[in-house]
Amino acid sequence: MSLLLLLNCAVTSAQSASQATFHWFDYQGRDPVFTEPLGRGQYQNPLAAGFFPDPSITRRGADFYMAVSSFAYTPGLPILHSRDLVNWQLVGHALTRPSQLDMSGLGISRGIFAPTLRYHNGLFYLIGTAVDSGGNFILTAADPAGPWSDPIWLPPIDGIDPDIFFDEEGRVFITHNGPPPDEPLYEGHRAIWLWEYDAAARQVVAGSQQLLVNGGTELSREPIWIEAPHLYKHQGWYYLLCAEGGTGYNHSAVIFRSRSLDEPFEPYGGNPILTQRDLDISRPAPITTAGHADFVQLADGQWWAVFLATRAYQQTYYNTGRESFLLPVSWKDGWPHILPAGQLIPYRTDKPAGLAPVPVSDPLTGNFNWRDDFNDTQLDSHWSLLREFDRSWLKLDGHNLRMQAKPVGLDSLAQPAFVARRQQHMHFTASTALNLPEQGISAGIAAFQNETYHYYLGVRKQGTAYQVFLEQASGAKPRQIAARSVPDTDGKLRMKIAGDAGQIEFFYAVGEGIWQSLGGSQDARLLSTEVAGGFVGTTLGLHARLEQKDE
Known part of the structure; x- marks a missing residue:
């Protein structure tokens, strides 16, 4: 018994020595486009700022729900809720446990692609694609906040972006992007x-x-890249809404229709019904890459569209990822219209008529301050992990977030010890306070785009001293670009990231001392999709890593 107690104490002591302790995390957004108060009866675009791409919307009575893509982040498939179509709040995720999905070893832009969310006869349906990890699937739930079922896998379907449509005759149909019927005629030749x-x-x-x-x-x-199909029926016509042009600057939404699902679909002569590719690329505060839309009909017959777009700086750079926007849909000559050619997507415009405003406590747009003091025992729903659902390496004790350091870093395709939340503004600060770690580990704050494009501001013990260091990954393995010795005054350190569109700077403060810059202003464009590629946005969060012995 004594030997067992000694062994348990030794294990506990070893775990404690490789543990990072964080006291709080604070995020503040300060974008100029959000600074002025909304006009009477107006709403703010985007509806959901930051990495909330490929929105799909459905209505149950007076409640609206959206699902968005999550790629290799867990929990997966965020679910958003609104009562007025313009104020949205994150209420849960559809993928929350390993029995549903295995994304271990995947690059960050693989995993869960564009979903479709629908409500039918008392049940919510989510259909989506798990790229490289199972294919196409359907989930169901009575409550969209969860829990959701394990997947129903759809092995015959070869492609991505599936949609589920419930016909008034009781039949159910799935549409999706897939290979063309014969050999592709050109790069990007696809079919629905x-x-x-x-x-x-x-x-x-x-x-x-x-x-x-x-x-x-x-x-x-x-x-x-014809993709993202959504099927509807309106006044005797079947309508097929798709994205076309790729996910970059030439992105768009296009519409087709047919009297019968057994007959060919004809394209609208005025396509695209939504794009920003025909505008002056040098316009100020541009909203770009608009497309990938979904429709919802209100109880009074109004139609509205949610769609993805991005807010860019220096014409084509964006770090915040693809965001969710809203615009009304009008019908003319039997065709739906979102935005006339050559017209700017507005940051602010009139709210849907007849829906009383219902503010939310945790807004997803505008300038706001979000803070987590880790005073709960469960991780807040805004935090995400990479690839796996395992949380055994982190613990909330009601006062702190304790994170067991792992031997893998942010450049690994394994799951690092990293908890992250979305960067939702071009201009922001993200900060934290942590205990100075024991020998053999580093801990700190990171700005992460993917495995080969990120920054990590960390601190580690070297002998009896401490060193704050800054690593940059810019298309290759991370390398240290700045370092400085710091004293151990009270065992605590604060860290901060300050983002300003294409520039980013990293700071530290010992105890309650003043902020000091490490490395000066750095290039934030390497955190943009334009440079890093892929389909995700930058996330900001807390990281702990076992250090190599030669460090």
Whole structure:
């Protein structure tokens, strides 16, 4: 018994020595486009600032819900809720446990691609794609805040961005992006396919596959990346809303229609019904890459569209990822219209008529301050992890976040000890306070875009002294670009990241001392999609790492 107690004490002591303790995390956004008060009866675009891409929307009575892509972040598939269509709040996630999905070893822009969220006969349905980790699937839930079911996998479907549509006759259909019927004619040549789905048997109906769109709006012009289909029925017509042009500057939304799902879909002659690619690229405060839309009809018959777009600096750079926006839909000559050609997406415009404002306690847009004092025993829903659902390495004790350092860093395809929240503003500060760590580990704050593009401001013990250091990963392995010795005054250190569009700076303060810059102003463009590639936005958070012995 004595030996067992000694062994347990030794294990506990070793774990404590490799543990980082954080006391709080504070995030403040201060974008100029959000500074002026909203006009009477107006709402703010984007609805959800930061990395909330590929929005899909549904309505249950007076409640609206959106689901967005999450790629290789966990928990996956964020669920947003609103009562007035303009004030949104994060209420849960659909993917919360390892029995649903395994994304271990994936790059950050793999995993969960664009979902579709629908409500039908008392049940919510989420259909999506787990790229490199299972394929297409359906989840169901009685409450969209969760819990959600384990996936129903759809093995016949080859492609991404599936949609589920419930016909008034009781039939269910799935549309999705997939390979064209023959060999691709050019780079980006894709197609939209339709399948019937047997909800009772929970499987795709064999032999039901049909081609709806080959290539896009006009095959002879070689349109690229037709994707993100959503199917609707309105006044006797079936409408197919898709994204076209790729996810970059030429992104757009296009519309097709047909009298029957057994007949060809014709494209609208005025396509695209949403884009910003035809505007002056040097315009101030640009909203760009608009497309990938979804429609919702209100109880009084109004139609509105949610869609993704980005807020750029220096014309084409954006670190905040693809965000969710809202605009009204008008109908003319049997076709839906979101935005006339050449017109700017407004940052502020009139709210939906007839919906009383319902403010939320935790807003997703505008300038705000978000703080976590770690005074709960569960991690706040705004925090995300990488790839895996495992949380055994972190603990909240009601006062602090304690994080067990791991031997892998932010450049690894394993799960590092890293908790992150979205960067939702071009101009922001993110700060924390932590205990100075024991020998053998580093701990600190990071700005993360992906495995090969990120910054890490850390502190480690070297002999009897401490060193604050700054690492940069810019398309390769991280390298140290600045370091400074710091005294151990009271065992605590504060750290801060200050972002200013294409510039970023890192600070530290010993105890309650003044902030000191480490490394000066750095290039934040390496955290942009333009440089780093992929489909995610920058996240900001806390990291702990076991250090190599030669350090």
